[in-house]
Amino acid sequence: xxxxxxxxxxxxxxxxxxxxxxxxxxxxxxxxxxxxxxxxxxxxxxxxxxxxxxxxxxxxxxxxxxxxxxxxxxxxxxxxxxxxxxxxxxxxxxxxxxxxxxxxxxxxxxxxxxxxxxxxxxxxxxxxxxxxxxxxxxxxxxxxxxxxxxxxxxxxxxxxxxxxxxxxxxxxxxxxxxxxxxxxxxxxxxxxxxxxxxxxxxxxxxxxxxxxxxxxxxxxxxxxxxxxxxxxxxxxxxxxxxxxxxxxxxxxxxxxxxxxxxxxxxxxxxxxxxxxxxxxxxxxxxxxxxxxxxxxxxxxxxxxxxxxxxxxxxxxxxxxxxxxxxxxxxxxxxxxxxxxxxxxxxxxxxxxxxxxxxxxxxxxxxxxxxxxxxxxxxxxxxxxxxxxxxxxxxxxxxxxxxxxxxxxxxxxxxxxxxxxxxxxxxxxxxxxxxxxxxxxxxxxxxxxxxxxxxxxxxxxxxxxxxxxxxxxxxxxxxxxxxxxxxxxxxxxxxxxxxxxxxxxxxxxxxxxxxxxxxxxxxxxxxxxxxxxxxxxxxxxxxxxxxxxxxxxxxxxxxxxxxxxxxxxxxxxxxxxxxxxxxxxxxxxxxxxxxxxxxxxxxxxxx
DNA sequence: CGGACAAGCTGA
DNA sequence: CAGCTTGTCCGG
Numbered sequence: 001x002x003x004x005x006x007x008x009x010x011x012x013x014x015x016x017x018x019x020x021x022x023x024x025x026x027x028x029x030x031x032x033x034x035x036x037x038x039x040x041x042x043x044x045x046x047x048x049x050x051x052x053x054x055x056x057x058x059x060x061x062x063x064x065x066x067x068x069x070x071x072x073x074x075x076x077x078x079x080x081x082x083x084x085x086x087x088x089x090x091x092x093x094x095x096x097x098x099x100x101x102x103x104x105x106x107x108x109x110x111x112x113x114x115x116x117x118x119x120x121x122x123x124x125x126x127x128x129x130x131x132x133x134x135x136x137x138x139x140x141x142x143x144x145x146x147x148x149x150x151x152x153x154x155x156x157x158x159x160x161x162x163x164x165x166x167x168x169x170x171x172x173x174x175x176x177x178x179x180x181x182x183x184x185x186x187x188x189x190x191x192x193x194x195x196x197x198x199x200x201x202x203x204x205x206x207x208x209x210x211x212x213x214x215x216x217x218x219x220x221x222x223x224x225x226x227x228x229x230x231x232x233x234x235x236x237x238x239x240x241x242x243x244x245x246x247x248x249x250x251x252x253x254x255x256x257x258x259x260x261x262x263x264x265x266x267x268x269x270x271x272x273x274x275x276x277x278x279x280x281x282x283x284x285x286x287x288x289x290x291x292x293x294x295x296x297x298x299x300x301x302x303x304x305x306x307x308x309x310x311x312x313x314x315x316x317x318x319x320x321x322x323x324x325x326x327x328x329x330x331x332x333x334x335x336x337x338x339x340x341x342x343x344x345x346x347x348x349x350x351x352x353x354x355x356x357x358x359x360x361x362x363x364x365x366x367x368x369x370x371x372x373x374x375x376x377x378x379x380x381x382x383x384x385x386x387x388x389x390x391x392x393x394x395x396x397x398x399x400x401x402x403x404x405x406x407x408x409x410x411x412x413x414x415x416x417x418x419x420x421x422x423x424x425x426x427x428x429x430x431x432x433x434x435x436x437x438x439x440x441x442x443x444x445x446x447x448x449x450x451x452x453x454x455x456x457x458x459x460x461x462x463x464x465x466x467x468x469x470x471x472x473x474x475x476x477x478x479x480x481x482x483x484x485x486x487x488x489x490x491x492x493x494x495x496x497x498x499x500x501x502x503x504x505x506x507x508x509x510x511x512x513x514x515x516x517x518x519x520x521x522x523x524x525x526x527x528x529x530x531x532x533x534x535x536x537x538x539x540x541x542x543x544x545x546x547x548x549x550x551x552x553x554x555x556x557x558x559x560x561x562x563x564x565x566x567x568x569x570x571x572x573x574x575x576x577x578x579x580x581x582x583x584x585x586x587x588x589x590x591x592x593x594x595x596x597x598x599x600x601x602x603x604x605x606x
Numbered sequence: 607c608g609g610a611c612a613a614g615c616t617g618a
Numbered sequence: 619c620a621g622c623t624t625g626t627c628c629g630g
Contacts, residue, residue, distance in 0.1 A: 034630085044630040072629040073609055091630045302610040594626090 029058065030277050032082035033069050034124055035261065041122040042071070045087040049095045060099050063106040066131065068097040077128050079103050102223075103127070108236060111272055118580060119601045120543070120587040121261020129257075130236035132219035142224045142240075143211030146183050156181035160244055160279050164270075164295035168520065169490035170308030171285040173300070175248060176204060178283070183210060183227060185278065186243020190229045191265050193252035194452060202229050211502050213237075232257065232265035235272065242276050245269045250282035250291050251482050262600050270294060285309075285485040286520045288478060289528055293538045302519070309518030310488035311499040316507045318363035327414060327463045327503070328421060333521070335501055336422040339442060340458025342498065345429075345490070346418060346445040347483075348411060348463045358505065361401035365466055365505045369397070374470050377404065401564035414463075429453055445562060451486050460487040461501040469509055473605050474536050477511050481523050484515040494518075535564075541580040543587060544603040546572035549595035557590045574606060584595070 023436060024271065029048040034041075046069055052058040065080045075097055087093060089434045104127060111124040115279045151157075156177040159167045169175070179201075182188035192198050198214060205212040205227055213222035215230030222228040225240040232255045235245075247255070248304070249267050253359065255265040266282060267290075273280030282291040327348065357366040357377060366375045368385040375383040375392075382391040394402050411428065419426040429439050429446030433453075444450060451460065462468070468480040484500060491498025502512065514522040532539050545553055554573050559565065563586065567573035577583035580601070587599060 003607095030630095033630085035607090035630095037607050040629080042629090046630065069630085074607095074629095076607085087630075095628060 001219075027093075028053070028085050029083075029089075030085050031061065031067075031080045031096070032085045033067060033078040033096070034081045034127065035069065035071055036066075036077040036079065036124055036128065037071070038122075038124070040356055041116075041124060043081055043181045044071070045085055045091065045093055047093045047095045052096075053146070057099065060137075063097075064103040065577065066103045066135065067101040068100055070094050071095060079109070079124075079131070081109055099137075101137050101140075102132065102220075104130040104300070105238065108238070111268070111275065112236070115263045115268060116272060117259055118267070118584050119261035119263045120584060120599045121263075122323070125259070125261060126236070129233045132217055133216055136220045139220050139224050143221075143226045146210045146226070148184060149180065149208070152177045152181035152184075155298070157284075159281050159298055160185060161276075162296050162298075163273070163279050165279060165281045166250075166285045166291045166295040166297045167281055167288050168287050168297060168299050168305070169283050169285060170305045170493075170518070171301055171485045172308040172493040173312070175201075175283070176208075178246060178281070179205065179210075179227065182244045182246055182281075184243075186241045187225055187239050188227050188243055189234070189237065189239050189245045189269075190227060191235055191245070191247045191255070191269060191552065192229065192231060193249040193254045196452075198229050198231055198234075207227070235265040235268045242272075242278050244278050245280045247280070249280050249284055251284045251286050251288045251478065253479075256602070256604060259380070260598060260600070262602060264290065264602060267602075284482075285488070286478065286482045287524070289524065289531060290538045292524060292528070306518030307350075307495065308488070308493045309485070309515060310491045310496075311494050312484070312512070312516045313499055313501045314507045314512060314516070315501065315503045317358075320363070326417070328417060329503060332461070332501070333421055334504070335459060335461065336418060336443060337424070338459075340497065342456045342458040342491075343442050343444055343458040345450055345454060345456065345457050346443075346463055347448055347450060347459045347487075347512050348414065348445065349447055349467050351375065355597055357404045358404040359396035359399060359401050360405045360452060362396060362399040363505060364396055364398040365470070366404060367470060368397070373472050411445065417444070418445060448483055451483065452492065454490055456492075456498075457487075457490040458491055458498050459501055460498075461503075462487075463503055465502045465504045465512075466506060469504070469506055469511060474531070474534070475604065477523060477527055480511045481514055481520060484511070488515075535576070541577050541583040541601075542598040542603060543575045543577075543583055544572055545575060545597070546600070547596040547598040549593040549597040552593040552595075553590060553597055556593075557586070560586060574603075 017263035025606055027051055031047050031048060032043045034043045048058055063080055063083050067078055067080055068075055069078050077100060108130050112130055115126045116123040158164050159178060160181055179188060179190060192201060192317050202212050202214045211226030213226055213228050215222060215228060223238040228234060228237045228239050230237060247266055250266050258264050270280050282295060288506060315329050317329055320329055367373060368375055375385055378384045381394050382396050384391050415426055415428050422443055424443055425441055426443045426445060429440045429444050429450040487500045491500060500523060510526055512525050514520050550571060550573060562578055564571060564576040577586060
């Protein structure tokens, strides 16, 4: 490609009468730059200043470089996305201002392009994620090679033998052996769901002499070698000689970006590994259907897996006398009074202030038999299904009673009730709760987020697990089981002194059966069939369209063949296509109106 | 995104 | 009609 330019520079004559800005003028090296400016997603061409050729600065310029450019009346940052381009004749080029530092490799820019297409968002947002936090103009020295210790266990070696692997790893299994196995293939890229986990894993690896870079801060170190560890954005990290990609807790929703484009680290990892021709291992105690659909499942021996899940005690709230209403059953009292070595954590999800009804007589939960969602009572005392709006008389399907009670409770009053009942101080865990507030305290209440604030617990008590089981999201079952897997980690495997306690009116629910038996297949098999029948992901692809301009966008989208459109509900539409390729193509060719438009591809909470 | 410029609104 | 707000366009 550079040849084109030298042909022009060897033109024998310049017409002296021509305007100095004539197109016939000698053109040097031209690069295409994507400005790092929100609201712009189009590249512009710039000349590399001829003075850079003289002092050798041009040598540092390549695809991916971070540069500064004059842009209209101001100067902005940008990325070189193409080199030695043939600019359109009619534009007058301006010169690059300077090279700010290193940026993503050209391979990474290709992946970023794919991401911006797949999730219908701006390339510049993806490139920002793939770039170092601060300008980097020189790289540190390469780390020494990792000391390859004893042979890792067979299961870890096997996990890396297939290009597309789903490893169903029991909740209390160690992850280090897998990383030790992975570094035999080259530099491993390891994605974990939380910052805390990325820090502790980095420390663990350092301790055993494995060179490791923690993203996003150690971008430069990652470039020169060793294991690379980080949360979802690290899936775009530079890796010297990529050997394998490991995604821990592949089911976790924190692996999806919440800003546009709403890319998922699991899917990006799969694509990156495919392009680099290295194995990708998706690891989870409760693999997502997306993962199971994609790769080859590897399990642990049944007994081993089952024993790794915690002991589960179920409190069937249908069976107790109705004298103690609310969330605190009689059976709970001795449990919250017990003083274990580690804390007891009570979990109650306040999100989605659902009006949950239960029969006053038998305690059965009032739900729609067709859609498995809670029914609500309307003004005429009829039971209303919130999915299809079908009404039915207020009758309990179990005992025929016509009286129902409301099961809601506020969390601060609940904390007081628990404190009184437990006869020990109880602390509510919120995002503001500091470590200092909890010293000496052994009893806590919080939302499911509290599960990530502790390393160990003697008991995790789900005060109202039906809220999880009946949540109106199609992934509710998967999410509910993953909560129990997380709780299993806190309280330890069967045989340790910790346990999970679950208050429910649906003790036979398949999520609970899966947890009690330590066998996620008891859920995943039926869940897969349900999703297939209802044509939900992974058997289809969805996008949620919202924002002020959503209606205009939906109008120009029209009603294409094979596309299902639902809504509007609260100003947002759901577009469902047979697969993500089809969906991406559709969103791409639909004209974007000006104004606020949010396109959430693969929405999690539908 | 943010500056430039145009078109629309207000008050004397 | 100056002085200000709101809208639309454009950047190499």
